[in-house]
Amino acid sequence: MRYIGVIYDSKQAYEAVSSALSSYFQFRKIPFEDCATDGALDASLNIFCVNIGDKTTFERVKGAIKNSQGETLFVLPTHNSDSISQLHHLTTADHFVLPLDAEQFRTATKSALNRSVEKTWSALEPVKQKALKSAVVSFGKCFDQVANGEPIPLDDIKDSCQHICDAAELGGLDNWINALDDHHDYSFRHSMFVCGSLTYFAHAMGICGAELDQLTLGGLLHDIGKSRIPLEILDKPGKLDDREWVIMKQHPVYSQEILDRENDFDANLIAMAVYHHEKLDGSGYPDGLSGAKINDHIRLTAIADVYSALIDKRSYKGSMTSEAALEMMGGFKGHLDMDLVREFRSFTLDNG
Numbered sequence: 001m002r003y004i005g006v007i008y009d010s011k012q013a014y015e016a017v018s019s020a021l022s023s024y025f026q027f028r029k030i031p032f033e034d035c036a037t038d039g040a041l042d043a044s045l046n047i048f049c050v051n052i053g054d055k056t057t058f059e060r061v062k063g064a065i066k067n068s069q070g071e072t073l074f075v076l077p078t079h080n081s082d083s084i085s086q087l088h089h090l091t092t093a094d095h096f097v098l099p100l101d102a103e104q105f106r107t108a109t110k111s112a113l114n115r116s117v118e119k120t121w122s123a124l125e126p127v128k129q130k131a132l133k134s135a136v137v138s139f140g141k142c143f144d145q146v147a148n149g150e151p152i153p154l155d156d157i158k159d160s161c162q163h164i165c166d167a168a169e170l171g172g173l174d175n176w177i178n179a180l181d182d183h184h185d186y187s188f189r190h191s192m193f194v195c196g197s198l199t200y201f202a203h204a205m206g207i208c209g210a211e212l213d214q215l216t217l218g219g220l221l222h223d224i225g226k227s228r229i230p231l232e233i234l235d236k237p238g239k240l241d242d243r244e245w246v247i248m249k250q251h252p253v254y255s256q257e258i259l260d261r262e263n264d265f266d267a268n269l270i271a272m273a274v275y276h277h278e279k280l281d282g283s284g285y286p287d288g289l290s291g292a293k294i295n296d297h298i299r300l301t302a303i304a305d306v307y308s309a310l311i312d313k314r315s316y317k318g319s320m321t322s323e324a325a326l327e328m329m330g331g332f333k334g335h336l337d338m339d340l341v342r343e344f345r346s347f348t349l350d351n352g
C-alpha cells in the first residue's frame with residue numbers, strides 16, 4: 001500500500017505540513033517517538049518534520065532512512081546551517097524550512113511520489129518499462145511546450161507511441177493501469193490510461209499498422225487542449241463548480257486549435273481529440289454531434305476516456321473497480337456505442 005508518512009517531533013511543524021498537503025494528498029501522522037522505536041518505515045514517501053540539530057534525533061533519523069525504501073523530504077524548524085550541512089552528508093533529499101511555501105512543498109511532494117512510482121516500473125517487462133519511461137518524458141515535454149505556445153515535440157511523442165504499440169503486443173492492460181495508478185501527474189496518468197486502453201483494445205481487435213499508430217497517437221494527445229486550462233482548475237482537488245466546468249469544457253476547442261496549426265495530423269486524429277465528449281444522442285459537447293456523425297475512432301476514444309475517468313482515483317471521488325466501471329458504462333446507452341462497450345468489456349475482463 002502506497003502512502004505518505006509525516007514523521008514529526010513538534011506540533012507546529014506537523015501543522016504546517018498538514019495544512020499544505022491535506023486537500024491534495026492523503027498521509028499518515030507518525031509521532032517521531034513511534035518511528036524511532038518501530039524502526040522500519042514502509043511509506044512511499046517519508047516526510048521528516050524533526051529538529052535534526054539534536055544529536056540523538058539525527059542518529060535516529062539516519063537509522064530510519066537506512067531502513068526505508070521510500071523517498072524522503074525534510075522540513076526543518078529553523079534555518080540552521082549546521083543542521084543543513086549535516087543533512088547533506090546524510091541524504092540528497094530536498095529540504096524545506098518553516099514557514100513553508102505550500103505551493104513549492106506540494107510540487108516537491110508530488111515529484112518525490114512520482115519518483116517512487118517510476119521506480120516500480122523496473123519490475124515490468126522491458127518493453128513496457130521503455131514505453132512508460134519514454135512517455136513520462138515526452139508527455140511532460142509536450143504539455144509544457146504546448147502550454148508555452150510552442151509546437152508539439154512530435155518526434156519524441158511518436159517514438160513513445162511506437163513503444164506503447166510494442167507494449168500492447170504483450171497484452172495485460174491491467175498491468176499497464178496498475179503501473180500508472182499512483183502517478184500524481186493527473187494529466188499524464190489520464191492520457192496514458194486512455195492511450196493504453198485504446199491501443200491494447202485496438203490491438204486485440206486486430207487493428208494494426210497505420211490505423212493502430214493513429215489510435216495510439218490520438219489517445220496520447222486526446223486532451224492536449226487541457227494544457228491551456230489553468231492549473232487551479234485542472235488540478236483542483238475537489239469537484240469543479242459551474243464556472244470552472246464552463247472553462248474545462250473548452251478543452252476540445254483548444255485541442256482543435258493546437259492540432260490544426262501543426263499541419264501534421266489528419267482530420268481523423270483531430271476528430272478523436274475534438275469530439276470524444278460528444279454523445280450518440282446529441283447531448284455531448286462541443287458541437288452536439290449525434291449518431292453517424294460520430295465515427296468509430298471517436299466512439300472508441302469516448303469509451304477509453306469514460307473508462308479511464310471511472311477507474312481513476314482522484315482524491316474527491318475514489319476509484320471504481322474495472323468490473324463496476326464496465327457495468328456502469330453498460331447503462332450509458334445514449335452516450336456510448338453499446339456494441340463497442342460490450343466488446344471492450346469482454347476484452348478488459350478476459351485479457352486484463
Ligand SMILES: [Fe+2]
Nearest residue numbers: 222223251277
Ligand atoms: Fe477530454
Ligand SMILES: [Fe+2]
Nearest residue numbers: 194222223305
Ligand atoms: Fe480525457
